[in-house]
Amino acid sequence: MKIAFYNTKPYDQRYFNQVNLTHGHDIHYISAHLNLETAKLIQDEEVVCAFINDKLDADVLTTLKNQGVRLIALRSAGFNHVDLSAAKTLGLPVVRVPTYSPYAVAEHAAGLLLCLNRKIHRAFNRVREGDFSLHNLMGFDLHGKTVGVIGTGKIGQCFINIMVGFGCRVLAYDVCVDEECQEKGVEYVSLESLFAQSSIISLHCPLNDATQHLINHESLELMQDGVTIINTSRGKLIDTKAIIKALKQGKVGLLGLDVYEEEEALFFEDFSDSVIQDDQLSRLLTFPNVIVTSHQAFFTEEAMQKIAQVTLTNITDFAQQGLIRNEVTL
Helix, strand or coil: CCEEECEEEEEEEHHHHHCCCCCCEEECCCCCCCCCCHHCCCCCCCCECCCCCCEEEEHHHHHHHHHHCCCCEECCHHHHHHHCCHHHHHHCCCCCCCCHHHHHHHHHHHHHHHHHHHHHHHHHHHHHHHCCCEEEEECCCCCCCCCCCCCCCHHHHHHHHHHHHCCCCCEEECCCCHHHHHCCCCCEHHHHHHHHHCEEECCCCCCCCCCCCCHHHHHHHHHCCCCEEEEEHHHHHHEEHHHHHHHCCEEEEEEEEEEECCCCCCCCCCCCCCCCHHHHHHHHHHCEEEECCCCCCCCCCCHHHHHHHHHHHHHHHHHCCCCCCEEECC
């Protein structure tokens, strides 16, 4: 099939071209983000492949449908950027990559935690300037600490395994209790209890109406002073204004973010020669106890290979058999 592949980077092309050798699709790579204006770039493609910071609202989907697009193939697990109601009305199926490498994201979350706790980012810069002192580099043992994990899907479970390996006590909250987690000693508790008991909290839940701004002024008040928060899930799980206030007050001691609630206009692009116009992100970057990475937790060789394989297989099954695998539904 002919595929309009939006929002592409060189690494996308490398992995998809390699996997496409066995699928034989005609891929038209477009570097621009998908939005109402760029949707008009569609020529005779029947499939649109989009990423998490592309816009797939009702107007964009209608434009794509009118131009002959028959399938939306997301190369991501997340789908909160898609108007699924409009897609259903238009008869435009949406498929995704439900899992690629839960280890990649969980390991990045653990990496943020370790780097923040042991001040590795600060020590690296200090030593390069010839300063070998240890002042302000004090960390704490992870062993014996209580870690709260919100969301115990595949990524959350991988993160739990890492924390159990460090000898942590793990509390969890999820709408579904996982028996395997319980067998490892994980205690499922209410959100309020998790907030109150955990010295470290890691977010591994999807973004929806119930979880948007899950971390807010009220929930932060329930937490221990100096709490560590890690978010490798979705940016809008955290109210940025609330977290900045909590950092200034010392309520939040360490903050590791791989996602940011207004990341769509910034992440995956190079603004090193520009002035960042987002005042809240700029403020976050001034804190010495905050690390922000640009949505790279998924970014491993294994994950990219799996994303390319599943995405193109979804399209091939649709083209050859009319099958709609890994469909996202309301």
